[in-house]
Amino acid sequence: MSDSNTPTENLVRRTPWPETISRAVVTPLQPSVVYASPSPDRLDDQYEGRAKGYTYAREGHPNADVLAQKIDMMEGVSGGIITSSGMSAVSAVLLGLLQSGDHVVAADQLYGRSMRMLTQDMPRFGVTATLADPTNVAAMRKAVTPATKMILVEVVSNPTLRIADMQGIAALAQEIGALLVVDNTFTTPRAYRPFEHGADVVVHSVTKLLAGHSDVTLGYAVARDPALQKKIYDTSVTFGFTASPFDCWLAERGLYSFNLRFDRAQENARALADHLATLPNVKRVLYPTRQDHPDHNRATAILGEYGSNMVSFEIEGGRAAANAMTLAAPNIAFAPTLGDIGTTLSHPASSSHRALTPEARAALGMSEGFFRVSVGVEDIRVLIDEFTTAIHAAAQVN
Incomplete structure (x- = not known):
């Protein structure tokens, strides 16, 4: 049996982060899954919004927040979340904002998996979709039904590079009271900022141009309305669309260039x-x-x-x-x-x-x-x- 005074006895205890008057130039990578709070009262403060803190990585972590704030700045909004992939961002929006009986009008040349989700997966939840030519607002209007709650488009279509009539589509969405969701992956906020043109929700596959090096898989979703954003966030947490801290760290590095x-x-x-x-x-x-x-x-x-x-x-x-x-x-x-x-x-x-x-x-x-x-x-x-x-x-x- 080991001596109780041996120096190995407390190895299991976490070593406090070194105190320093200098700061890291590079964002630290924080892979921790869980975060300790001082007391139940302080944990209440975190959950009820009186204090900022982390609890469990599925609900958020520092590297995801740093990256989200960068993309928020680019899109001219606040409160966006990072998800595990572009498709998990799309999924969080569709599952969080739609319910059984709702209908979506979507561009007919969306990313393939977005089209599959709308036409094959969402119908299992009672949500239907009609695909229409986004370069032709008359075609989009013809696809509208009394149950239409959302219009989903990409500014530049994949792969034929057609340009959606964003002005006409935004006007249509406002007229019928539907949410306008824009996948801004191709264009990025440097070429087009959807919220300045009537969008209600923006999604990205961060995997692509934003991260830019084919070594991360991430998504981003943000709604202009905080109430809608809360629904997107809750869905992401519940379904476990959690972003890897390491991928977030790499993507942030990619954004600098x-x-x-x-x-x-x-x-x-x-x-x-x-x-x-x-x-x-x-x-x-x-x-x-x-x-x-x-x-x-x-x-x-x-x-x-x-x-x-x-x-x-x-x-x-x-x-x-x-x-x-x-x-x-x-x-x-x-x-x-x-x-x-x-x-x-x-x-x-x-x-x-x-x-x-x-x-x-x-x-x-x-x-x-x-x-x-x-x-x-x-x-x-x-x-x-x-x-x-x-x-x-x-x-x-x-």
Whole structure:
């Protein structure tokens, strides 16, 4: 038996954080799941809002709050929450603000899992949805029913980069008394701030441009009305949409370079789009601020100079040409993601929209030769050379 005075006896006790007159320049990482309070009375103070404190990480933790405050500042609001993924943010909004019997009008080119949730999962809870073209307010209006409680849109559609009529949609939402929810992942607050244009709720996949390095999975949700935000928060806590402190810490670090990354990626995207349009095997190029984009005037009115870091294009040929192109560009990650610091390439027919029939994809303008590029911050000359080589390789198949 050990001596009661041995120095190892109290190892289980937590060592107090060192006191210091200096402070860390970098935000500390706090992975603790639980937090100790001095007494039941002080715990009451925390839960009843008289004192700020943490109790259990599922209900909130410092790293999530620091990150949320950063994005709040960008969106011009307060009280946002960080969730475990972009889809958990969407889920917290839908599950927190809708009830059985409610109806949603949603854009018909939302992120694939958002569409699945609206059309396959939410109906199990008695919530129905109708998908409509967000570039056409008349089509959105036609989808409205007496039970419509929410309109859900993305400013720039995925992957055809169409521009929603945000002014008309905001007016429609106000007219019918529905909540306007905007997924601002593609545009980010640097290009578009939804609350300044009539939105009631904003969500983000922080995983993408905001964090920017493909090494975190996080979401963000915020409502203008604190009462609605409380419902979103309670749903997130109840369903356990808890964000990892480490992911929050990494995402905060990513935000420090956000403006630099965003501007460089936009500059590259514009240049790449213009170059792709000159290549003989390219049937069409979609970039919002190009004169030949179907929504060019609306894009410049809404986004100004920020046409997005996304470029979509279509090459001649079918799946064989698509395979040849990706194989000829080994340094461009062929991956179903966007917003990374490096350029990534995705093929909707085999990834995001694979569940649709070829006919349904064709109706949306997505053939086997259709690609979406998330443009990164590389030297634009390198990107132009790589895409030129890849598209030339695809042309040899035809």
